[in-house]
Amino acid sequence: MPGRADVTTVALVEDHVLFAEAMDVTLTREGFDVRRIPVKERAMPGQLLTSVMRMNPGIALLDLDLGAGGDGTRLVAPLTRSGISVVVVTGSTDRARWGQCLREGARAVLSKSARLEEILSALRLVADGRHVHTGEERQSLITHFYTEREVVKTVRRRLExxxxxxxxxxxxxxxxxxxxxxxxxxxxxxxxxxxxxxxxxxxxxxxxxxxxxxxxxxxxxxxxxxxxxxxxxx
Known part of the structure; x- marks a missing residue:
């Protein structure tokens, strides 16, 4: 896995400072090498992508609503294509959005309301090359994405x-x-x-x-x- 030898490097892409600090401290204590990617004012998705890829981490821990950095969903596909394992931890409850991330190659999508141990467990599984979601869970979310996408297409046709x-x-x-x-x-x-x-x-x-x-x-x-x-x- 890129960026992984004895220690897995985790690029933390998160605009909520307190959450980012908490994850940084916790993951560092668990033995991960955490590299925080600052989401600066007027940051562009392309700039964030470049910053993450330059670090060549084993895992990118990614939020979806990045404030000035825009929609983190747009980062999932290019990161996974580069061989980086993406774990999404988000406050969004939009299941279609979760399904989109999984469809784009994310290894796991978790809620920010999840217990800290659950997030740590997911990162350990990903670092070991194992699955986080069951096949059924994954397929259900991806199917939800496709269903919602068709609904949106229908509404747009009606709006025309x-x-x-x-x-x-x-x-x-x-x-x-x-x-x-x-x-x-x-x-x-x-x-x-x-x-x-x-x-x-x-x-x-x-x-x-x-x-x-x-x-x-x-x-x-x-x-x-x-x-x-x-x-x-x-």
Missing amino acids: LLTAREIEVLAHLMDGQPVREIADASFVSEATVRTQVKSILAKLEVTSQLAAVGAARKAGWVPPSRPPSRPSAE
């Missing part, structure tokens, strides 16, 4: 059916604006906006404004030309 005006209305809804404010900002009647909202719900095949906003966010949708919004009245 929206008219320019419906796009504007949905954008306002995503900003948390009620129908009355949308009507005032657009100089149209509330009845007109309600008709437009009804059309949006029909095209997205959902039954509420909240569901429409949730579907758009889940799909990572951003309006092509986002209209200016006014703050909601308190």
Whole structure:
């Protein structure tokens, strides 16, 4: 395994300072050679990737939500292709995201709420070249990723059916604006906006404004030309 002789080198990619310090101390006591990768302000995923690969560790202990460093999921595939074993420890509860990491080659995905001994046990198994997840657990998470990906594709296709005006209305809804404010900002009647909202719900095949906003966010949708919004009245 790259970076491993008598001691396994662990590159720690984590933007939460207290968690990183706790893992550093604990893993060092357990005999790992810990190298922390600082997630600096305005850091780019490519910069983090270069920093990790330059160390040539045996294991990369990776968070997914890296603040200024962006989405850690994007680092999994290139790290695993380089021969580095990736262990994800994340606060995200998105099982599809976990499945994506495993699909991209991560050896294990664990929750930050897991017991410390569980994380240490996973690292020991990976360092020894053994499996952390059962085949069934792994396949279940990967299947969840594929299922969610198809849902997102479907929502995006439905979003393409929206008219320019419906796009504007949905954008306002995503900003948390009620129908009355949308009507005032657009100089149209509330009845007109309600008709437009009804059309949006029909095209997205959902039954509420909240569901429409949730579907758009889940799909990572951003309006092509986002209209200016006014703050909601308190």
